[in-house]
Amino acid sequence: MKKYIGKRLFWALVALIGLSIFIFYFGRIIPGDPIRMMVSPQTPDHVVEELRESLALDQPVYTQYFYWMRNVFQGDLGFSVYSRRSVTADVQQYLPRSLELIAYAASVQIVGSFLLGIFAGSNIDKWQDHITRLFSYIGVSVPAFVFAIIFQLVFSQNLGWFPTSGSLSEGVATPSRVTGFIGLDALFSGEFFTIGNYIWHATLPAVALAIPGMEQVARMIRSGMITINQKDYISMARGYGLPERTVRFKYLLRPSIIPGVTVLGMQIAMMLGNAFLVELIFRWPGFSRFAINAMLRSDLNTIVATVMIVGIMFAIINIVVDTLVAYIDPRIRYSGS
Amino acid sequence: MTKKVLEIKDLNVGYETYRGVTDVIYDLNMEVHKKEKIGIIGESGCGKTTTMKTINRILPNNAVIKDGEVNFNGNDVLKMKKKELMKLRRKNVSMIPQDPTASLNPLFKVKTQMKDILKYSKEHGEDIDYKEKSIELFESVALADPERVYESYPFQLSGGMRQRVCIAMSLATPKDLMIADEPTSNLDVTIQNQVLDLIGKILEERDLSAILVSQALGTVKKFVDKIYVIYAGTVIEIAETKQLFDNPIHPYTVGLLEATPKLTGGGFSAGIAGQTPDYIDPPSGCRFQPRCPHYSNECENEKPKMIKVEKDHYVACWRS
Incomplete structure (x- = not known):
């Protein structure tokens, strides 16, 4: 039974990492410039570029991903250009x-x-x-x-x-x-x-x-x-x-x-x-209401955070359900380990 | 004449289907006397299992008992109230199933299922030690390693062991009538004989009345005193075992006996042409008439009556 749950935990983790790469990448290749959306149309170009640099959005996608990953482990989900505060908050x-x-x-x-x-x-x-x-x-x-x-x-x-x-x-x-x-x-x-x-x-x-x-x-x-x-x-x-x-x-x-x-x-x-x-x-x-509004405004960090939260929720519930089903049906319990 | 344990009178049972209500069991009559061992033979789909399930009323939801009587020790099972029916199932009739794998609940340990059977049989008192009693039962059916079996789930046992568990369950309380519904048809050929010998031994030791349903004629032959041949839900020939094998009269019985492969060779027999009828619209008169090599007009017009041809030998056929 322990092995059965351990195996599921491992695959849930793999799926979540895959999901984060996927959503991170696709969030950044869809049309629409998140910086332009957050500032007024009159903002001069050099300010936009400075802002872009300060949010590391000028870096290649994989570099941005590693920055993001590092921050996530410190409990920082990045800055929201929609709510103008940290996504964590x-x-x-x-x-x-x-x-x-x-x-x-x-x-x-x-x-x-x-x-x-x-x-x-x-x-x-x-x-x-x-x-x-x-x-x-x-x-x-x-x-x-x-x-x-x-x-x-x-x-x-x-x-x-x-x-x-x-x-x-x-x-x-x-x-x-x-x-x-x-x-x-x-x-x-x-x-x-x-x-x-x-x-x-x-x-x-x-x-x-x-x-x-x-x-x-x-x-x-x-x-x-x-x-x-x-x-x-x-x-x-x-x-x-x-x-x-x-x-x-x-x-x-x-x-x-x-x-x-x-x-x-x-x-x-x-x-x-x-x-x-x-x-x-x-x-x-x-959260749903907040997340959808953020998505409509191409708020990259919020999109990634939202998708990851939904993903984690699915992963947890999946493991709970698999464990429950294995508890109900001994045939699964005994063949899974 | 000894006391009648079971008497089925003009039983008619069908099933509700999308095409209408079928007519499977058709005016079936049968008697089992005390300590008598009855064999029932007939091809698959001719209503053997349906008849057996009617005896303790465990037919599926869509079954319709149209008419008839099933008297057990003189009481009509079909009219029994819940309480009497429970008593009948617990004390009087036991059943050995056709498919032991499908007959044990896969999600519960053998001990859980055994415990409930012993508990509700209300035979052994409140302070019964379930484990001890179960293991005693397992030993009586020659189950190896009864302690392990007791703690196992059904899927952890082999087919033969499962059937022994089922037999042990059916013996949990003393019964009057044991019904074995093709008890070996789903087992390995090597195990079949062991299980049959076990059933034979139990029948001998306990002096039960018994009904043994089978398609394998050889197995029936060894154990039973009298054989009922069933075709399409109705009895077509009744005879003492030896008489039936020596002198089969009904064309269906003859075909059935000829269809059995023999060790002496001679190749495969032709079998009986055709199939069991469509029960939505069964043939009129004798139900075997469309497949019968000796068909004549009167077969189609009226159902043949049971006629005595010699002592303890009855046939329902217009030719006799």
């Missing part, structure tokens, strides 16, 4: 908010997809199954931002159950910064009202973000249960006189969820990218 400000939103959305997605999938899979071709199927088709075919708009209209504008936007109500102070994660910081300082207020604000965007993936995974769990239910070992388990609940929730469920777990991981990893429109609609001060 931007990331520290925006990323925790998005990660919190994603953690919330992921929890909703995990719980929701399992409940729905098992509910449908235990009642194949009955009304419960048909209802979940209908919801699934809607969930899979409608993108998250549409749910975001509908939720905002229905649950905050019309019903007034949730706030329309933002992450904390007016008058609720941001807790003193320890980790940058508002939820955690509030927990450390014991401000439970703030936590509640924060969760209340995050609910609509998190649910909107969770729905499409949740429905897809629920379908996979359902079809997994149907397929496994036809296996000989399930009818034999019934034949031995095991109670239906043991057959279903132990011997049937475990093999049924394996494909669902893999897809669930990918869905959660993709949320960072998918969150952009949802964050925009709910004016959630998150």
Whole structure:
């Protein structure tokens, strides 16, 4: 098992280095001069060139890459020509908010997809199954931002159950910064009202973000249960006189969820990218919104940092999912090492 | 006449498919008396497994039991409530599966599966030592290294060992009827005989009633008192083992026996031309009629009745 995880860690590292080279190079060959974009059109040429030199953008790409790499290991992601401060500071400000939103959305997605999938899979071709199927088709075919708009209209504008936007109500102070994660910081300082207020604000965007993936995974769990239910070992388990609940929730469920777990991981990893429109609609001060704006302005260091963060997120979730699947399925555990 | 353990009366079972509901088991009748060993032969796809799965009701979801009775010790299994059915599965009927690899859950250790079977059989009391009991069962089926088997996942065992584990599981509680559904068809030829001998030994020692389903006629011959020949979901010939082999009457039985390769040579037999019917729209009258070399008009018009041709020998054919 250790070897299995070690191997995956190694390949994740290789992939990340490859990704950094790729994105670094392509960021620099696309048209558009980042220096010209950051200064006014009247700026004299020699100032532009000085600026270019000071940011090392006059050097060959591989030299720039090594400079960048050296700085990354010192915790410096470079200077953002968009926000005009260090990318590290931007990331520290925006990323925790998005990660919190994603953690919330992921929890909703995990719980929701399992409940729905098992509910449908235990009642194949009955009304419960048909209802979940209908919801699934809607969930899979409608993108998250549409749910975001509908939720905002229905649950905050019309019903007034949730706030329309933002992450904390007016008058609720941001807790003193320890980790940058508002939820955690509030927990450390014991401000439970703030936590509640924060969760209340995050609910609509998190649910909107969770729905499409949740429905897809629920379908996979359902079809997994149907397929496994036809296996000989399930009818034999019934034949031995095991109670239906043991057959279903132990011997049937475990093999049924394996494909669902893999897809669930990918869905959660993709949320960072998918969150952009949802964050925009709910004016959630998150990373996706910041990153997309930076990209539209050819902010090289932010682009590289963003892509690397998404890459790292995928790598981590992949390893977690692989480990989970290996835990569920001993055949993988024993052949992988 | 000894007591009837199992009596299947006019059973009709089909499967829901996209093309409609099939008609697989067609007015099937069968009896198993106490301590009697029955063999069932017939080609694949003729409903042997479906019939066996009906006995303890472990048919797949899309199966439809249309009509008939399956009486076990006088109680109709098809009308049983959940509780009685559980009792039947735990105490009365045991099954040795066709494919031991597919019949053991790949994600759980043998010990987990064994433990649940012992636990829910409710035969051994609360304070039973699962490991001790399992190893005792493994030893009774001559499993080498029972301690290792107990701690293993099914995929860490060989095919023969898996089948022995399945047999041990089926013996976890004392049963009245043992159903062995082609227990050796998925095993290595070298292992087949060992497993058959084991099953034979168990049948002898425990005085069980048994149904042995097989396509390999030689294996059936050794163990059983009486043979049912099934074609397309219906019984076409019943006879004591020796009578059937000496004097087969139904054209299908004759073809089936001739199709068995013989050590004495003579090349391959021609087999029986044609295939088992399409169960959506099965042939009228005698279901074997489209493939029968002795076909005549009356075969198509009406299903032949079971006729006694000699003592303990019955045939459903218009020629007899």
